[in-house]
Amino acid sequence: MDNLLDNMRDALDLVEYGIVLLDEDLRARFINRSFRKMWALPDYVRGETYTFESLIQHASQTGAYPIAPQHLDSYIADRVAQVKSGHDGPRLLSLSDDRVLKFECVPLPRGGSMLTYADQSDLIHAVEKLEEIIHIDDLTKLNNRRFLNTCGETEVARSKRYSHPLSVVVINLDQFKKIDADYGRDAGDKVLCAVADCCREATRNTDVIGRLGGDEFALILPATTLAAAMVVAEKTRRKIAAIVVHVGPLSVKVTASFGVVTVTEHKRSFEDLLQSANKAMQTAKSTGRNTVVAAPQ
Numbered sequence: 001m002d003n004l005l006d007n008m009r010d011a012l013d014l015v016e017y018g019i020v021l022l023d024e025d026l027r028a029r030f031i032n033r034s035f036r037k038m039w040a041l042p043d044y045v046r047g048e049t050y051t052f053e054s055l056i057q058h059a060s061q062t063g064a065y066p067i068a069p070q071h072l073d074s075y076i077a078d079r080v081a082q083v084k085s086g087h088d089g090p091r092l093l094s095l096s097d098d099r100v101l102k103f104e105c106v107p108l109p110r111g112g113s114m115l116t117y118a119d120q121s122d123l124i125h126a127v128e129k130l131e132e133i134i135h136i137d138d139l140t141k142l143n144n145r146r147f148l149n150t151c152g153e154t155e156v157a158r159s160k161r162y163s164h165p166l167s168v169v170v171i172n173l174d175q176f177k178k179i180d181a182d183y184g185r186d187a188g189d190k191v192l193c194a195v196a197d198c199c200r201e202a203t204r205n206t207d208v209i210g211r212l213g214g215d216e217f218a219l220i221l222p223a224t225t226l227a228a229a230m231v232v233a234e235k236t237r238r239k240i241a242a243i244v245v246h247v248g249p250l251s252v253k254v255t256a257s258f259g260v261v262t263v264t265e266h267k268r269s270f271e272d273l274l275q276s277a278n279k280a281m282q283t284a285k286s287t288g289r290n291t292v293v294a295a296p297q
């Protein structure tokens with residue numbers, strides 16, 4: 001029997017995912033090799049020395065688990081309560097070094113529980129990369145048109161539901177074709193990246209900014225009235241007009257034309273908003289460029 005138990009322990013040590021067996025008092029009775037490696041525990045540790053609580057403390061002390069010290073106690077209390085209740089998870093634990101572990105606690109029939117920690121980093125990072133490819137513009141690293149469309153429709157629905165204002169700004173660079181032609185496409189790309197930075201700087205975290213394509217950008221501004229959106233657009237216009245991109249001894253400057261629109265009873269979809277903002281932007285082009293025009297309400 002002892003031999004069998006030892007064999008089982010050795011077998012669990014060979015398993016790729018981390019395993020901890022806890023008794024009813026959440027004391028570790030067994031900790032396998034993968035867990036010790038995952039959480040930088042000394043290799044001689046087999047269990048007994050640790051409680052579930054002290055394992056989390058260890059992870060926090062080594063910096064593996066990114067919990068702010070002031071939140072540690074309440075975090076531990078939460079996790080201990082979950083594990084005590086029997087089932088917990090599956091939940092994803094994001095570690096400081098970018099690893100992502102899938103954690104699960106299952107109760108054991110004779111009392112106590114088993115915790116498993118499966119390293120899902122490759123899978124999660126592959127999904128993140130895929131999301132980036134699908135949603136992020138390669139050049140400027142802003143959201144792309146596909147993401148803007150999805151997010152725009154969600155924001156329109158939210159604004160209708162909660163009767164919150166929502167505004168959209170369309171930005172089109174002025175005579176950008178000439179910049180490409182006069183200074184080369186690389187210079188044009190640098191200008192596009194600088195414009196993206198202006199959009200980032202002029203907006204809040206809750207705003208959604210993106211590149212619609214070519215030399216066209218959009219800002220989705222939740223909880224923002226037309227008047228407030230005009231202020232954001234004007235701020236962005238000034239920032240863009242102040243861009244200077246150096247190409248060898250030459251300095252490249254750029255301006256942009258803006259169309260601003262807000263949700264009304266007649267503009268009920270993100271597509272409607274974009275169309276209306278585009279019309280206003282065209283008016284800005286035809287009245288001299290480098291200016292902000294509001295769409296009629």
Ligand SMILES: Nc1nc2c(ncn2[C@@H]2O[C@H](COP(=O)(O)OP(=O)(O)OP(=O)(O)O)[C@@H](O)[C@H]2O)c(=O)[nH]1
Pocket residue numbers: 139172173174175176177178180184185186187188189192213214215285
């Ligand atoms: N460098 C660079 N240029 C791009 C990119 N995508 C589109 N363009 C160029 O952007 C230019 C856009 O020009 P147009 O849409 O004709 O407009 P414009 O010259 O800005 O003129 P107005 O809009 O009337 O002021 C085209 O020459 C495209 O080739 C890109 O990713 N990088």
